[in-house]
Amino acid sequence: AWLANADRPLTGYERIFGTVGTQHSLRTRGAIEDVAAMAERGGLTVKDLQHQQFANRVPAGVLAADAAARACAALPGGTATGSDGKAVDVTEACGALKAWDHSMDTDSRGALLFDRFWRKLIRAVPGAQLWKVPFSAADPVRTPNTLNTDAPGFAGALADSVAELRAAGIALDAELGANQVVVRGGQRIPVPGGTELLGVWNKIEPVWNATAGGYSEVRTGSSHVQAVGWDGSRCPVARTLLTYSQSSDPNSAHFADQTRLFSREKWVTSRFCEKDILSSPALKVVRVHE
Template sequence: MLTDFANSNDSAWLANADRPLTGYERIWGSVATPRSLRTRGAVEDVSAMAARGRLTVAACRSGSSRTGCRPVIWRRRTRRRCAALPGGTATATATASDGGAVDVSAACGVLAGWDRTTDSTSRGALLFDRFWRRLTASTPAKDLWLVPFSAADPVRTPRTLNQAAPGIGRALADAVAELKAAGIALDAPLGEHQFVVRGGRRLPVGGGTKALGVWNKTEAPWNAAAGGYPEVTHGSSRIQAVGWDGGRGPVARTLLTYSQSSNPLSPYYADQTRMYSEECWVTARFCERDILTSPKLKVVLVRERR
């Protein structure tokens, strides 16, 4: 089953959602406990792609920045919650943690228009990220979800956002206030505020935290004074999509997000980081014909001295 490859470094228990594993030592992970949203989203997405048939390398590549199935539901429910706030979506206000009233009407519109991707060009992804982190940090799961976790249905639970949870309005107000104080537009493209600097050049970075259910994991400490998420500390590293197209050899696309060298003086210091920023891939060449047609092929003949 394709779901074997979608557990996203989670416990071995749900490596295959159709046949959960049990009976192993605790060191390999917990059993019958909630899975990360990244794991759940990946299991559902990969299963859906497999059900459609003819799963391709291109399909796997294009799915990396999606946030899975749940955020679109959360976005809709958040939009409904916005409409229920005092004044409605036109002049909606919410109470922040400090007790102040914050106009969140523009935020409601941004979230409604978000395309639920975390590409570097996505508008609304940053706002949702800051909102969702605050909400999940301040609201217990029992208050956040109407349907609690069930070990018998671990991919689909917990689910159904509790629109009545008071933390929703507060988290949205705090996120709006935070971004405005930092001089960041609510609809700013994600890559303008999630980036790395290599060789003096700012490189936009897509992806997001696993708490959003994103395949393309990107973790960075928040630093409003430095522009948002100014340095990615960990996440996707070695990425590959490999398959077969009926030819004599495999079709493979790879990427090393942190590049091939840690030496700033090396020409390979930021080579693949730039490619990652531009959503480009390296073509891996296995067959002789592919190797010989590589535009960067360099042949070095080595002879033994006698």
């Protein structure tokens, strides 16, 4: 509740409704930034909401990827020592991090490398040492910031992530969708989005399985998604998506149809008014009588 409007924070309410002046997650911070940007543009439409859902922007990447790439390039001899004590050549990783587009789209190259690196980094480096600029309640959306690449654990996390991907036979600049997938009917369906730890709004929590080629199956995350608004008529404009599809029966036509739509960041047009229903190309009328 405190940051429902970051420009005018709410205070003075009972603590049972939430804390005031405390640090929030990268996902919360990223969402506030995105909503504020939409509000500033004005004229919000359903298409804006659709774009927001699948922007797949990575706040952690925006804050840290470039600094990580520079620190990587500055490592003596282009090597870093992993947690097993072995030296790892990370020169290729420097370029992959620098070229990454800071998103978790299925065609984003370097996204998987940063994802694996970030998970290891925040486990290795205490939160108080992760950033050079600490959290400030006076600037809660933009702090903390500036990655502390001198922190013990930075180089090790980089080395471990590079070694992990190489051991799995995955290129450091591989497209995310080649390795973050769900399997339906024996087919691998690429899945966009990323973990909440990265701050991605389109939350996806997959299971890492190196022997299966990276991430396999999505444990939790975006499920029922909707963008709804009005355009001046009496009928709502609605786009929806059930990411795991409508049927658990592998023989059903609806076993993976909306999962494939999700993979391509497409939507289902929901029809509420009679004229919209009658205009549907998929309309099938069944008359029931005694």
